[in-house]
Amino acid sequence: MTSLYHRYALHIADALAALVAAGDLPPGLDTSAVTVEPPRDPTHGDLSTNAAMVLAKPAGMKPRDIAMALAQKLARLPEVETAEVAGPGFLNLRLRAGEWQDELRAILTAKTEYGRSTMGAGRPVNVEYVSANPTGPMHMGHCRGAVVGDALASLMAFAGFAVTREYYINDAGGQVDTLARSAHLRYREALGATIEIPEGLYPGDYLVPVGQALAAEFGDTYVAAPETEWLVLFRTRTVALMMELIRADLALLGIRQDVFFAESSLGDAVQAALDDLAAKELIYEGVLEAPKGEGHDDWEPRPQTLFRASDFGDDSDRALKKSDGSWTYFAGDVAYHYNKLRRGFVDLVDLFGADHGGYVKRMQAAVKALSGGSVNLDVKIVQMVRLFRSGEPVKMSKRSGSFVTLADVVREVGKDVVRFIMLTKKSDSQLDFDFAKVVEQSRDNPVFYVQYAHARIRSVERRAATAGMVLPEPDLTLLDAEELGLVRFAAQWPRIVEAAAATREPHRIAFYLGDLAAAFHSLWNRGNDDASRRLVIEDNAALTAARLALARGVGHVIASGLAVMGVEPAEELH
């Protein structure tokens, strides 16, 4: 299905081609900057194009002259009521009511599929998100990245990309050794030892059942054994259990990723990726300069194996090997992204926490180098969430293990609320999450506000049904101008999908749904002042049928948007 805006973009392209053919415009113009949009001020019409202004300079003509010629062509289209030139050279189109009635029919036919786009043309895109270290359950620090990444993946899939959702398991560093040692303590505890958790090990209770599982499996075999005998074994077992925990947490949010890629599975792939870079002469042994500023007093110049990241826009070259000869985390990540390239992805998206912002350039440099510049890595930075309870900050201390887990939050306020709220801001700005506010039933809670609109739509449908009304096929010509205005708003959904997918900003959906809900609530309230303007008019089945069709159409768009966000539309609210 082509969207209304695409159809008019084609009409405009046709008209421009006709003008070129007639010699009214020079050939070979670049029309890529031509847009078709709803004007900000609805009194200007239904659609607006900047074609004349964009083409004026390359064509060597006055914008208004181009606009006039274009207006003449477009005014001949049967669906166009008026085509007017305005301002510096805008061309405003007003469409016949039938065009909006048709669009509502299209919504009713497509239902929640309305808005699906072919923009992505099936391009394979990899979206990597969460990638939390497998050292414990997910807490609120991970939650936002999980939701934003998942919604972004859904959004891009809806926009026609072939999306793979991926999780990178950091199971090869020192943190998982620490995890294994912490589990060993709990293992001894399970076997009756009195333990004290030293500084630097993970204190969380979630390791208690892990210790019990290890005790059940191994008995007292490793209680007094030296670390070398149990470390690898305990690490493997514990990481597997932690990943079960994490998958369960993700499931609570409705997230199911396609690929879980373990750092530990890279093996020789690290060397292979680095060989690729070496073949391009991008690896060398060298000494980095000390960073300026404070906190680097203990700097000692040291020869290292380095990647020429600075050739690709990074600030410095980057180390690939530690002084003990093992790979750095970066080297593994280079190999991992090399693996993604070899799987055929042409677009990569990574979601990073804000504290990893400094890591973006080197990763992009690596992808640029490995792909020869043909693959783009887009990194979305996800900022912190601050938790509040009725305005009071919630204290969290990771050291004592008393952090707020994702599971706790989902249990308290529900998956849909968590997901929606996480998408109510641009991902790169800080977000405040107040347990009291997010469940409040009021205008300033966007989750409620949007859900309430959807519930109201369901409510009137039920009302017509329980009133025993027999509704005819809707005659959409019965809808008045204000009602068609709501269709106009709903018809923007396909544009919103494409804009949000192109910019990779899923929060735009939440804002759009809020606006759509507001438009619906506003229409609904007309019925308070004037009962004849209610949606359900019990003694007028024809009018009711038309108005319910409108409501249903809006409901489909809300449900479609919520589906992309991973939120269930509410049937009713209590």
Add this chain to the structure above:
RNA sequence: GCGCCCGUAGCUCAGCUGGAUAGAGCGCGGGACUUCUAAUCCUGAGGCCGCUGGUUCGAGUCCAGCCGGGCGCGCCA
């Protein structure tokens, strides 16, 4: 010192990737309920879009330089 992100109404934030008179919610002033059609809606006041230059027919949006805030800065992950 360098890099990245951010400065928009009193507060919290949008601003459709350069368009027409900069928007919304909260808060403040005024109004509309026999409610599963008031958990809502209508209306009013409130802005040197941090500052200064530049690019452009046109800048909150792009560029440069300042000012202010956050994050990061050789082997951690």
